[in-house]
Structures are given as structure tokens and as C-alpha cells.
Amino acid sequence: MQQVTEIRWHARGGQGAVTAAKMTAEVALSQDKYFQAFPEYGPERSGAPIVAFTRISDKPIQIYSAIEHPDYVLVLDPTLLDAVDVTAGTSAGAVVIINSEEDATALARRPEMAGKSVYTVPATRIALETIKRAIPNTPLIGALAEVSGIFSLEGVLNEVKTSLGKKFNEDVVKANLEAVKRGYGEVSGL
Amino acid sequence: MSKWNFNDIVKWGPGRHEPGATIPESGTADDYETGGWRTDRPVRDQEKCNDCMICFFACPDSSILVNNGKLAEIDLKHCKGCGICAQVCPRDAIEMVNEIEAEKEEEEK
Amino acid sequence: MTRKAITGNGAIALALKQVDPDVMSAYPITPQTEIAQNYAQFVADGAVKTEYIAVESEHSAMSAAIGSCAAGARTITATSSQGFALMWEMLFIAASLRLPITMPVITRALSGPINIHCDHSDSMGGRDCGWIQLYGEDAQEGYDNAIQAFRIAEHMDVRLPVMTMIDGFIISGAISPVETLEDDQVKQFVGGYEPVHPLLDIDNPVTVGAFDSLGGWYFEHxxxxNDAMAKAMDVIESVGREYGELSGRPYSHFKTHMIEDAEIVLVAIGSAAGNVKTMVDKLRSEGKKVGLLKVRTFRPFPHRQIAEALSSARVIGVMDRSDSFGSQGGPLFTEVRSALFEAEPRPQVYNFIYGLGGRDIFPDDIEGAVRLLERAAAGEKVSHARHYLNVRGVSVDGQA
Known part of the structure; x- marks a missing residue:
């Protein structure tokens, strides 16, 4: 089988999981990797738990089914931990990165996290302090880069600079770069 | 005048037809004379007619022929004898006459 | 050549933009796709010269496309699902008038029960309306097919409408890398549009859509x-070759993977072909002689070429993402098995129905199908009734 990294994003409708999956795809593109990013299709309901998926590989990806056994799970909203099993289908070594103010050790004690590598990053606070809006996906991508090593920090920063630079002024770009860097630096785990 | 020579069309195989069944000519309905469908014929009384043209607009077969804004004649090659012209005429200037009787009358003249 | 991260819808809309046809008529809201939405944006931005006709239904979208194309304009539309169904009667008219309209179709289920997700019920239901049908596996093929469609439809030996399919949501909504050509490369490849007997040529007036009844020539027409469909077979090949020279991605009626010495071959169409290919690679690494034939051209159906390609296979599994209720199997199955009727020795052919209403097809499902085919290859008697993949309460062997 081809070596594909599979990521599942958990959020509530409107929190930007699809955007996060998309941004990750853009980063993959900028690093000459192959990728897929897709939401779980269905009616869009603001606030309802949703998932989105990203696949990344060095070779073309020719599998189009939903991701059953993700290598990485990213949780954009910590309240989801009590609403859905974010670890469903994951194998023992799977990595779970949670947007949370809590310590990773505390969340790792949850029964469903047994055997998983749990990381936390205060992505909403970082977003509020940098971008001034509660959009946690940019810092989370920084955290993903640090934890997974799929992308270099520099690669992510370059991509954010080029893609946002086309649409937004310098302050917005700078704030986003800062959000990525802080996500990268402030993620902590076991 | 027909530009499209289709004299032996009954013998044509599929390859001879234009793609899409297009007829390479327009207004071909003119070639199809429907006057023979008629049992009653419209006859105009020129004394009563004031060329108001209501019959022209009402005729479903474009059989009211017009020249210089005046009603010239009724196209009996295409008129099917529906009688709408006689119905709509505000001056009762068009009368529907039995086709056989009308033909007899014509011969007598 | 540029590499982009783009959805299937976005890639196809971009292909259409690069062609910049004269007219697009489209119903602008659901069950329409983002293709029509994106294209409306291009028109609003002045990025294309296309006249965009927003109509009140898909029936009208196809009617307006017919009128526009008969008038002499290069014309496109796009649709999906119920919209495709509502176009139905006009699809036949577009084909019988030999109008080279092109239409991307995002394949989705037909209600009911109400369902908006991927399957091939819409386009497969329209397989006999006289349109050429090309199916793509991914967004790249959706983009490439949308461009080639113009050349195939407008070829003077063909003059038939062409629809190009990609799988709804699975491909249309997913972002993946797509290599795009430059605008001028696309324009040059597609070339100028030469209408045949356009209604707007007032110096040479014609009659389009005349009554052609019992005493007429309906049968001859x-x-x-069908003759035009037969000629399209070669045109699709030659356009695919030429496109390959331009893009490095040649196209034919189908693509094979590891079938030369394969005892078992799966035949698939649409995105599932990728899933199957991935599984074939895995099974090959385990020493199993398994292969894939991915169908691209469904109308005209390349029966002779497919029979030849499958001549050494002993057991064949055909995968259908739509059903043909009450028939012997799905539409792809009946075509493939019929194509193999005269093969000697005649292989065993089995049908797998999967993915209706967007039901996922997982590697395990494909592996299960291959296991069933292996049993048939080993001489076990296997039922020729439909086998369903990933239906709840039913194993692939048809036993609950």
C-alpha cells in the first residue's frame, strides 16, 4: 500500500475545519506533495459536530473512501471531547492534537485516549491574541507541523505568506504568521 | 423556389440526410398546401370590408394576404376553412360558404 | 503547466473558463453544482466573454442550450442528479439535432428516498439518450475530459453532444492537486467553433426540428x-492521443493496470477505479494475479477493445455504482458481459453493486469481492445474481 498520512479534523459547523483541511492541502501543494482534502458531506449545520479529512503523500493518492483509521486527529473545539469519540477508528500509536488550555497529561487520562499520543495547544487564545478572532485553525496547523514533521515550520510560514499575501494587508499576514509560530512553539504533549 | 432537391427522397438511405434532420431551406411549410382540408371557404364582401386587419392577426394559417396595408386576398392554397376570420370580423364582411357550392359558383362565372 | 490545489468542481469550471465558450445556460441553484456558480463568477468578473443565461429549471437550461447551439453558438451547461433527470426529454432532442453541446455532470443519486450523495443513477439512467459519455476518476481527469469534450463533440464526423462525469462530492468537493494547461494552450487545442447550418446565418436559412413522423425519415435519422456514435469511437481516441502530446496525459477509451497476466480482473468506472487500483497493488504484493480495467468511454461503448483487453482473464468482476432494477445487473455489467459473449474461452463475469447514495467503498469491500472471484476461479459455483458491497446485514457472498 502507498504511504499516506491520514488526518481527521473535528470541529463544530462554522469553526473552520474545512478551511483547516484546505490550508493543509495548500501547504502540501507548496511542498510538492500529493494530497486530498474533503469534508464529510452532508447538510451544513452551524454548531453541529462535523469532521473533515486530509490525506498527504509523496506519491499520487488513488483512494477516495473516507478515512477510517487516521494517523492524526485534530480537535478544534475541546467541548467536542464529551460529544463525540474523536479517537474512533484510531490505532494505538495515533496522535491526537487538541485545542485546549488544559494540560495534555490531564486529557490523556480520559479513557478513550489510552495508548494515544495526546498533545494540547491553546489555539483559540493564540488566535485571539494574534489574529484577534477566535479561529483556531492557523495555530493548529503550526502545532501539526511541529508534532508530525510532515511539513517544516518554514514551509508553512511561506505558504501562509503567499496565500494570505494575495488577499490581505501586511498586518493580517503578520498576525497569521505569528499564530502559526506560536502554535508550533506552544504545543505540548507527553 | 426550392433550393433543396429532394425529388427522390423516398429512396434516400440514412447517409443522404443532413445531420440532425435539418432541412437546408426555410419556410418549407409554404410547399405544403393545406387548402384541400377545407369544407367551407371564406368569401369576403369588399363593400363591407374596411381593411381593419383583425382577420389577419387571427388567422392561424397566415392565409390573409396583405398588400400595402390592405387585405389583398385570402390564400386558398393554405386556408383550412376554420372560419375564425368570419367570427372575428366586426363588420360581418367574411362569410363561410360551402366549398362545393363556392366552386360551382366560380365555374359559372 | 501549473499545479493547483483545487476541487473537482473548481477544476472543471477552470477548464470551461479557459475554453471561454459563447453561451452557458444553467439553472443556478441546487441540484446544480459549483461549476455553474464558479462560472457565473467568471462572467461577473469579466474573465470570460460568455453570455450566461440563468434559467428557471434544468429543463429550460437544456432547452436554452439547444436553441443557442442551433443558432450557431458554442454552448455549455452543467448539471447533477435531479437536474439531470429534469433535463431528460431535452437531452434526446439535443442529440437528435446533432448539436455539439458539452456538459459536465457531477454524478449523484436520484431520489427517492431523498439523497444528495454520489452514485451513477443520474448519468447511467441517461445512457441511451444519444450523448457521448466520458467518465473520469479524479479531478484531473474531470478537467482533461471537459477540454477534450469540445473537440470530440465538434468533430465534423461526430457532431454529438458530450457529457463528462466525475463523482459527486467524493471528487467534485474534494481538494486535490490538478495540473492545468495555460489558457492559450487550451484555446489552441480546442480551436475555433464552426457551426453547421446555424439558424443565425440569415443568408442561408434552414429549418431545424421539423416534424418527421410516420411517413417521414425519423428511422433514417x-x-x-448511431453511425455518428460509431465514428466517435476513433475521434475520442485521436483527440485523446493529441491531448496526451500537449499535456503528457494521453487518453483512450479505458485504462488497464496489471491485466496482462491477471486471472482476475475488476472492471470499474469513476473514482472507485482508484480504490480498486490501490487494492490491486496490495494484492499483487501478496502474489495474487489481479488486475484492473478502468472504463472512460461508456457511450459509445468500446465493446470490441474491452473484449480484447480482457481476453486472458478467467474471472471478471464488474463494479456498478448504479442499479438497473429487474435487469441482470448494473449498466456496466450488462455491457461488459455482452461484450464478452463471443470470447473464447468465455470468462466468468460477476456483478458487484456498490456505493449507492454515497455509501463508501472501503478497501475491505474490494478485498471481499476479490475473495469471491477467487472462489469462482478455483471452480466453486458462485451465484450470478448481483453481489452487493457494503450493504448492511449482507456479506459479499449474499448471505446475511
Missing amino acids: KVTQ
């Missing part, structure tokens, strides 16, 4: 439609 239907025979010419």
Missing part, C-alpha cells in the same frame, strides 16, 4: 445518430 436515428440510424445516422
